Amino acid sequence: MSKPVRTRFAPSPTGFLHIGGARTALFSWAYARRHGGQFILRIEDTDVARSTPEAVQAILDGMQWLELNWDEGPFYQMQRMERYKQVIAQMLEAGTAYRCFTTPQELEALREAQRARDEKPRYDGRWRPEAGKTLPAIPAGVQAVVRFRNPVDGVVAWDDLVKGRIEIANAEMDDLVIARADGTPTYNFCVVVDDWDMGITQVIRGDDHVNNTPRQINILQALGAGVPQYAHLSMILGDDGTKLSKRHGAVSVMQYDEDGYLKEAVINYLARLGWSHGDEEVFSREQFVEWFDLDHITPSAAQFNTEKLKWLNAHYIKQTAPEVLAADVQRRLVARGIDIANGPELAAVVTLYRERVSTLVELADSVAPYYVEPVIGEELAAQHLNEVARGALIALTTRLQQANWDKAALSAAIKETCTELGLKMPQVAIPLRVKLLGVAQTPSIDAVLEVMGRERVLARLGV
Secondary structure, eight states: OOSOOEEEEOOOSSSOOOHHHHHHHHHHHHHHHHTTOEEEEEEOOOOTTTOOHHHHHHHHHHHHHTTOOOSEEEEEGGGGHHHHHHHHHHHHHHTSEEEEOOOHHHHHHHHHHHHHTTOOOOOOOTTOOOTTOOOOOOOTTOOOEEEEOOOOSSEEEEEETTTEEEEEEGGGOOOOEEEOTTSOBOHHHHHHHHHHHTTOOEEEEEGGGGGGHHHHHHHHHHTTOOOOEEEEEOOEEOTTSSBOOGGGTOSOHHHHHHTTOOHHHHHHHHHTSSBOSTTOOOOOHHHHHHHOOSTTBOSSOEEOOHHHHHHHHHHHHHHSOHHHHHHHHHHHHHHTTOOOTTSSOHHHHHHHHTTSOSSHHHHHHHHGGGTSOOOOOHHHHHHHOSHHHHHHHHHHHHHHHHSOSSHHHHHHHHHHHHHHHTOOHHHHHHHHHHHHHSOSOOSOHHHHHHHHOHHHHHHHTTO
């Protein structure tokens, strides 16, 4: 590459960081890391009515949770107003921008007349200076907007790194407002100046920005600035093939943390939303950075698949050290008001269950009964704690009081009880599970007994 790679993620703080934004951030971050470049975070907060400090913090929290660490920033557009105004003044002086005194009422009347003629509504250039053209008299009391003097001939073309060659005729675009009547610059203009000042070399963003690109390229060229490469990522669809909504993924990235997903699984899943490396499905963050390129991003829409995310999460839970999982589970149990201080070692309990769950919430649900007295529902008691079961538990308890407390001895005690009473293993093991934990299914019952410990087991059996 001729110059160092500099990418950026530039969210608007009007809501949380969702899956689509997180994927854009991930791809921008990974491209910079892959090429030894810089990743810049920019907060595009010029929509003052909708931008909030809470939304800014939600974006920062999401980025930090995913460990998408930025090298520069965060930069805030509202803190760069003087710079934008300085560039607008330069453009007015150079003739690449001009003041327009058309009132909102005049613009609406113009658009209505165009629609009535089945024409595309657009500004007609009435205040655009041209050689030999006499401009209208400046009306009293009207504050001017500033418009960019868009070229009228030729095309704007770029080789999109995802979508391929795109060409837009300049005749299709009218003169964009780059500063409002109150002097505040508009979104497309701020983006251009920011990308220019920050030396952005690749703009990786959603394809809802494709229509902005030709305008931004024209402004950059009018400023004599270099034009970055553009890569527009296709949208993400929900499980059912419709636009992503809150019921299938369009929620805050932090909701995935709350719902018990590991960041490693979310990163791996995001990486595969529209990008591939052969048939590889499971890979580390480091492998992703090593492999990532823009050539293998599909231009077609990616589809969110909740079950696949759960499958990936289950895989990463199995691969994560019990002590690491235990730290997360402890946080979740404490939030429920559960004290683990007097219970069995949490990492040991987690080890029993980590291959049986898809999320950390399920893991917390599974281990919680080890630290609170079980509440046995009437239906469960009626089904599993009948007279035969109670007799079996009494007989088993006698053996457990004398047994060595290891899996082999505990397993032998259960089997001996079954033989003595002529019962099958489930007729003893299931009532034991219900009595100890309030559930009918657990990992191997001898392992459960070993982890719970003699005192707790005997106490719950009523001894």
